[in-house]
Amino acid sequence: MLGLYGKDRRLNTRESTSRILRVLAQQHSSKKCPACDEYVLAVRPYRSRGKNLLLTVCTLGIWLLVWGYETVRYSGWRCNDCGHQL
Ligand SMILES: [Zn+2]
Numbered sequence: 001m002l003g004l005y006g007k008d009r010r011l012n013t014r015e016s017t018s019r020i021l022r023v024l025a026q027q028h029s030s031k032k033c034p035a036c037d038e039y040v041l042a043v044r045p046y047r048s049r050g051k052n053l054l055l056t057v058c059t060l061g062i063w064l065l066v067w068g069y070e071t072v073r074y075s076g077w078r079c080n081d082c083g084h085q086l
Contacts, residue, residue: 031077035084042077042086045070 011019024046031042047070055063077086 029077031079031086033079033082033084033086035082036079041080043080044077045074047071 026043027046029042030039032038033040033042052063052067056067078084079086
């Protein structure tokens with residue numbers, strides 16, 4: 001139904017939805033990747049400080065563990081092609 005096209009085939013609805021959600025949850029930029037040795041699409045997870053602060057207050061501070069883990073685990077820009085940290 002939603003059918004987007006991948007590199008070589010048509011994607012089904014679930015694949016299309018997950019790809020749309022992934023794109024909405026990321027920030028994009030153009031940066032030089034030392035591994036690919038060219039300018040590539042760089043991505044990083046989108047984080048809302050307001051949402052994280054609200055969740056921290058609502059969970060009485062427990063969300064700080066998740067927030068801290070996310071910050072360390074998914075820090076900074078990454079090359080969209082090879083995954084190298086930029
Ligand atoms: Zn790269």
